[in-house]
Amino acid sequence: MQFKTFQLYINSDFPKSYDLANVADHGTTIFFDNVEFYEIEKSILEKRFFWMYCQYDNSKLYTDTVWNKITEKEENNPRKKTQIECRNQLFVCYDMQKHLLYLNDMSKRSFLKKYLHEMLNKEVEIKNIIHSLEDFERSVQTIKNATFIQVRNIANCAPSSIFSQTANIYGLDAPESMQLKVDCGNQPIRKMVNSLRGFKRRNETGEFERVVVVGVDDSGIEKSFDFSSMIESVKIHAERDENQHFDPNEVRRLILNEIR
Known part of the structure; x- marks a missing residue:
């Protein structure tokens, strides 16, 4: 897994610890970004890192039938349309000491901006980091x-x-x-x-x-x-489970070990 580095700004300034603590204090929350549904866990670690773990998926995507791998036959989908199966994962870490934002999926910058804006009611920007x-x-x-x-x-x-x-x-x-x-x-x-x-x-x-x-x-x-930001990304070696998901606790431990 690879984390890309960015710079995060809230109201044209580096995030204040109380702003990030305010977001984390809301605990587990849900958020809709158009049709995408997110279940979001947040915390402050070591009084230095803001951590977010998101499980998400398209809330509208559904088929009436599913394929059974064992019987090799189509079956009625046991999942109801009111249920959302979150098959995707997003990991976010912000280092308040180095002013660096780490994302394992850079395409989710727009979501993160919208979410933090809604939580704080402040202007949020995510910019590419200066590397020289x-x-x-x-x-x-x-x-x-x-x-x-x-x-x-x-x-x-x-x-x-x-x-x-x-x-x-x-x-x-x-x-x-x-x-x-x-x-x-x-x-x-x-x-x-x-x-x-x-x-x-x-x-x-x-x-x-x-x-x-x-x-x-x-x-x-x-x-x-x-002066250490010449590194544009951080790689960790996390294993997937039988459902092809990462253990969020393991990902958190590995990324913190790399960026401390």
């Missing part, structure tokens, strides 16, 4: 902030370093790594190019990890660039 620093620089006007994990090494262990100061303040050993958020004050992109190149270089050498830069385009819409 150069494309990101061309798409934004200003840089808002950057978050990253700095890894301790010989070069940054001087007495004046943030690692040593943290150890002195709290009376602990110097941490192996620290997660930092830098407020860039909406600096114009032209003034931040060298800084972004520095982030890229330190990410490549392993000094910085999980670097995410947030900028704003000329329409005031936030865009993020994750």
